[in-house]
Amino acid sequence: MRLTHLMIAASVAALLSACTPAAEAPAPDAAPAAVTETEAAEAEKPLHVAVLDCGTIRISDLDIFSSAGDYAGVADTFTDSCFLVHHPKGLLLWDIGLPGMLVGNGENTQGVFTVSMEKSVTDQLAEYGIVPSEIDYVAVSHSHFDHIGQIDQVQGSTWLVNQKEKDAMFPPDGSAPVSADLAPTFAMFSPMEQQVIEDEHDVFGDGSVVIFQTPGHTPGHSSLQLMMPETGPVLLTGDLYHRAESRELKRVPRFNYDEPETLASMEAFEARAERLGAKVIIQHEPADIEPLGGMIR
Template sequence: MTNKVATIEKIFILDGGLAKVEDSSIYSPGINVGVPMTLSCNAYLIRHRGNWLLWDTGTQDELAREPEGRIVAHGIRGIVRKTMTSQLDEIGVNADDIGVIAISHAHFDHVGNCRLFRKARWVAQRAEYEAMFGPNPEEFGYLPELYETMRQNDVELVDGDHDVFGDGAVRLIFTPGHTLGHCSLLVQLPESGPILLSGDVAHNRENFHHRRVPSFNADQRATAASMDKVDALLRAEKATMWVNHDTAQSETLNHAPNWIV
């Protein structure tokens, strides 16, 4: 499939670590109680008109020094197998080469390496920004030390859906619920067609299909509404959804240093 928006050159899927939980029912209340689960954590490097955009930053590289990982938040153990820095080196990209950064939300497995990208323009959903830098970020499970340096980045605050480059190639889709300012990203790939990077709208395809809402989400009703919004968008755009934490799906996709067009 060739898309009419041809300003995206390629996308790299980066390994942002693993998240392990002992009871996967935190993502599906009443379902899979007591069943352990391992979740993939990906970040995505997108080449647009010769420039780089990074979507999410994975789990902090420092955890690579702890082979068993560490419980970081919400009882979730973060594990890093390949650092973000080493993967960028393998591609031939320096952290300072990243011109734009955007994050789905501020949980540790999505903002762990924000401190590496101090020269990037940050396109931030206002609701998420205010929660991150508000008086009580801990109540959302946030660890401000992971993203505190983002205060010094050039910040573009947006409200709701937003066309990042103004050409329809990359669109921030406001999908609140998991957190107050949670977003997804719609990317128009030249050959693969539209891909929705869903963030944590749902943690796997089964939970999305059954509209299961994690127990620790910030807004249960908004989560359900965002799932419906994503479903409608997928149909309208004839898009494919890449579910960030769906390990089975992630294993079918080509990861860096390979790329997808």
């Protein structure tokens, strides 16, 4: 999915924002701020995940979302969800949604896609009393425009990325990335602290938040496993699936990087879901997102 002109404009605006001088750091000998009772209580809360509304995507013709040809002429509306993972040891932001410049600018259409967004990631973090500089880790399921659009807002975080996806964004041989029109947005990942992770990565070291590769949609596409205290095991799909029907019928978008690899990832994902007895949440599926009421516990 590409909105070339929109993304280039978004990237330029974000780059300008990134060039704004950072606030002056406290003197080295400054005493550390005292931890308030509220902050201490928040740190002790069990794992919980806030579901952020990172935009809406209306598709007038879903044909490109099934190589089988059975979606031609069908329209649908996707949610574009981001997830703020609150762990006692830190904060992880999973996916970053559409470009922040969409806020307040109504709907923007290019081709079959019409996108819009009401609030930025920064605005939604503020509703939880969090500023972007407090986000410890950022991980994106993959590097398509609707999952990386607000990277300019979380520049102080550590970017968790597997080597395959990083190489797709920044080819080692210096050639153009797979999604060349997104190169300006990719460039905003470069200044961030980076941690290259393995095919399966335990973010906080206790098995409760695990990033695992499900390649095919992009070379290093990943999904997220959560072990929630109330809900139990939860799997966030990234874009392994876009709709409930895509999961049921194992439909692969025409624009996927590798269809056979996608199908293999679907099989592995379903085996994991069955083994864990996990709740599966398709990130673009309103029927999966809306019942959550903004929180996974």
